[in-house]
Amino acid sequence: MDRIASLFATKKNRIISVYFTAGFPQLHDTVTIIKELAHQGVDMIEIGIPYSDPMADGPVIQHSSQQALENGMSQKLLFEQLATIRQEVSIPLVFMGYLNTIMQFGFERFCQQAAHIGIDGLIIPDIPLDVYVKEYKTIVEQYGLKFILLITPETTEERIRQIDAVSSGFVYMVSSAATTGSQQSFDTEKQAYFQRIAEMKLQNPTLVGFGVSNNSTYEAACTYANGAIIGSEFIKQLQKQSSISLAVSTLVSTIKGS
Amino acid sequence: MKYAVDNNGYYGKFGGAYVPEILHKNVSELQERYLTIMQDSAFQKELNQLLHDYVGRPTSLYFATRLSQFVGAKVYLKREDLCHTGAHKLNNALGQILLAKHMGKTRIVAETGAGQHGVATATVCALMNMECVVYMGETDVKRQYLNVQRMYMLGAKVVPVTSGNKTLKDATNEAIRDWTCNPKDTFYIIGSVVGPHPYPDMVARFQAVISEEIMWQLQQHENTSYPDYVIACVGGGSNAAGSFYHFLEHDSVKLIAAEAAGLGVDTNESAATIHLGREGILHGSKTLIMQTDDGQIVEPYSISAGLDYPGIGPMHAFLAESGRAQVYAITDDEALQAALQLTRLEGIIPAIESSHALVVLAKHSFKPNDVIVLTVSGRGDKDMETYCNRLTF
Ligand SMILES: Cc1ncc(COP(=O)(O)O)c(C=O)c1O
Numbered sequence: 001m002d003r004i005a006s007l008f009a010t011k012k013n014r015i016i017s018v019y020f021t022a023g024f025p026q027l028h029d030t031v032t033i034i035k036e037l038a039h040q041g042v043d044m045i046e047i048g049i050p051y052s053d054p055m056a057d058g059p060v061i062q063h064s065s066q067q068a069l070e071n072g073m074s075q076k077l078l079f080e081q082l083a084t085i086r087q088e089v090s091i092p093l094v095f096m097g098y099l100n101t102i103m104q105f106g107f108e109r110f111c112q113q114a115a116h117i118g119i120d121g122l123i124i125p126d127i128p129l130d131v132y133v134k135e136y137k138t139i140v141e142q143y144g145l146k147f148i149l150l151i152t153p154e155t156t157e158e159r160i161r162q163i164d165a166v167s168s169g170f171v172y173m174v175s176s177a178a179t180t181g182s183q184q185s186f187d188t189e190k191q192a193y194f195q196r197i198a199e200m201k202l203q204n205p206t207l208v209g210f211g212v213s214n215n216s217t218y219e220a221a222c223t224y225a226n227g228a229i230i231g232s233e234f235i236k237q238l239q240k241q242s243s244i245s246l247a248v249s250t251l252v253s254t255i256k257g258s
Numbered sequence: 259m260k261y262a263v264d265n266n267g268y269y270g271k272f273g274g275a276y277v278p279e280i281l282h283k284n285v286s287e288l289q290e291r292y293l294t295i296m297q298d299s300a301f302q303k304e305l306n307q308l309l310h311d312y313v314g315r316p317t318s319l320y321f322a323t324r325l326s327q328f329v330g331a332k333v334y335l336k337r338e339d340l341c342h343t344g345a346h347k348l349n350n351a352l353g354q355i356l357l358a359k360h361m362g363k364t365r366i367v368a369e370t371g372a373g374q375h376g377v378a379t380a381t382v383c384a385l386m387n388m389e390c391v392v393y394m395g396e397t398d399v400k401r402q403y404l405n406v407q408r409m410y411m412l413g414a415k416v417v418p419v420t421s422g423n424k425t426l427k428d429a430t431n432e433a434i435r436d437w438t439c440n441p442k443d444t445f446y447i448i449g450s451v452v453g454p455h456p457y458p459d460m461v462a463r464f465q466a467v468i469s470e471e472i473m474w475q476l477q478q479h480e481n482t483s484y485p486d487y488v489i490a491c492v493g494g495g496s497n498a499a500g501s502f503y504h505f506l507e508h509d510s511v512k513l514i515a516a517e518a519a520g521l522g523v524d525t526n527e528s529a530a531t532i533h534l535g536r537e538g539i540l541h542g543s544k545t546l547i548m549q550t551d552d553g554q555i556v557e558p559y560s561i562s563a564g565l566d567y568p569g570i571g572p573m574h575a576f577l578a579e580s581g582r583a584q585v586y587a588i589t590d591d592e593a594l595q596a597a598l599q600l601t602r603l604e605g606i607i608p609a610i611e612s613s614h615a616l617v618v619l620a621k622h623s624f625k626p627n628d629v630i631v632l633t634v635s636g637r638g639d640k641d642m643e644t645y646c647n648r649l650t651f
Binding site for chain 2: 051052053055056058059062063066069074075076098099100101102103104105125126127128129131149150151152154155156159163174177178179
């Protein structure tokens with residue numbers, strides 16, 4: 001069984017997936033951050049590929065992407081940094097990036113190299129469902145990668161079914177009409193949306209992302225989904241704490257409320 | 259229809275709608291409804307009335323006698339500089355706000371670079387009594403002080419954008435993010451033929467009034483609706499799209515676009531997207547983009563704030579690729595000289611953007627009987643500081 005499927009098979013709830021931007025805060029922190037997250041019990045990692053114009057991201061991730069690019073991060077360097085990552089960690093690793101940089105690298109070449117180093121899946125928010133099915137699905141599947149599509153409060157039930165049918169690994173539930181960024185709590189409207197999705201009983205597991213920043217938002221996510229994805233809050237901790245290890249431990253205890 | 263957008267929103271391989279899922283509902287609703295609304299007779303009546311009474315259309319097609327003598331061909335100027343607020347931008351802003359009203363939206367967001375589209379949007383929002391938020395790069399806010407004040411006076415909120423390079427592309431990102439966060443009540447009025455389908459086609463249709471008028475106006479002057487050449491400048495490409503629109507399928511009408519070369523196409527200080535760009539995705543559209551080998555978007559440079567966009571409307575990428583349009587890259591200095599020349603020959607101070615198109619008159623070789631229509635997209639009032647600093651009168 002592949003790594004993402006076996007994660008969801010063995011752990012049905014309270015999954016914590018953490019996003020970070022490759023090349024931030026320091027250019028060569030990538031492997032250290034991945035090892036530290038795995039070591040401190042995070043279940044899955046999203047490795048952000050920095051882009052100059054990240055349309056779906058709020059200020060915190062935008063800033064980290066810009067800093068990473070100034071530090072010198074590139075697609076080629078990222079593959080070099082991750083070349084032997086599978087000797088270090090065994091939890092699922094997912095790439096999150098935008099289509100333009102991947103296109104310039106060559107979409108197929110990107111998939112081939114990602115699969116080769118042991119990446120499990122891709123999240124590319126500006127590839128819409130129809131384009132994915134028509135142009136990219138065959139390539140992604142040829143290299144054995146999962147493709148995680150997003151659903152939002154604006155997505156109709158019919159379309160959610162289509163997305164669930166095409167998505168693999170899990171479905172990414174965007175918490176609200178928003179870009180990425182921390183929120184203090186999820187109000188009743190958002191929780192009603194989570195519940196509506198839970199009641200649809202999708203074939204894929206679901207993780208809630210965008211806005212998960214503390215124990216209250218994490219618990220709300222876990223009530224209705226298999227777990228949560230945390231991004232901006234981790235980037236903030238990386239900025240604030242004196243070491244990567246401390247950033248990870250602070251994040252984990254903030255989220256778990258311990 | 260070889261050059262029209264196809265059913266999936268593509269011009270050849272360019273175009274499409276590469277938007278995050280959160281915008282899917284808004285964009286697909288717009289895709290489904292824009293043509294029906296635009297073809298509705300009540301909508302058309304309201305739009306045409308306002309174009310006539312408020313914008314001041316038709317704008318004149320002016321035979322430029324002294325300029326023609328200088329060029330050695332018959333040159334007509336399509337005077338979009340005479341539109342209310344000073345440029346063609348209002349044609350589009352007016353069309354889109356009426357569409358937004360029809361779709362029940364109550365809040366408008368827009369991006370602006372030089373401030374012309376921001377002013378046009380703020381103007382129609384005042385007219386329609388709608389909330390208006392204009393995103394503008396912090397660098398441009400400082401550079402375009404008077405346009406910012408105009409927007410404030412018109413009642414708009416101007417949000418300085420501090421992300422990225424703090425210019426037009428970043429303002430566009432921020433406008434899209436705003437729309438993402440407010441998908442229910444908000445309509446995004448894009449300023450050019452860029453963005454996800456249906457924006458490029460929709461904006462081209464709202465600007466198509468330019469070539470519609472050229473056809474009947476030229477008929478009166480020359481006894482034919484079809485000139486030999488149509489020339490326009492391209493930033494995103496909306497005034498060019500409107501000027502070309504009704505001639506696209508008539509191969510006898512040669513189309514020429516002028517993009518901004520800045521200091522020169524080989525200098526790294528350029529905005530000549532068609533010459534220098536590679537295929538990629540920007541602001542929801544597959545088109546030619548100025549970018550690094552790694553796919554990071556490059557900040558373009560031009561003296562003209564209205565032409566320094568790192569992408570180009572997908573329609574123009576296709577027109578250039580297919581050879582239907584010829585594209586010249588015009589430097590800052592060439593445009594400045596052409597501005598002064600038009601001013602002295604015809605008493606018309608053009609916008610610095612439009613001046614790029616004027617340079618084509620000297621670069622291309624024309625025959626004495628050629629009938630040329632050149633679109634003067636805007637007036638030069640907003641550029642007086644640049645002209646004062648860079649030209650000796
Ligand atoms: C006077 C004028 N001309 C041209 C442009 C370029 O836009 P487009 O290529 O969409 O016509 C602008 C943009 O601000 C403008 O103000």
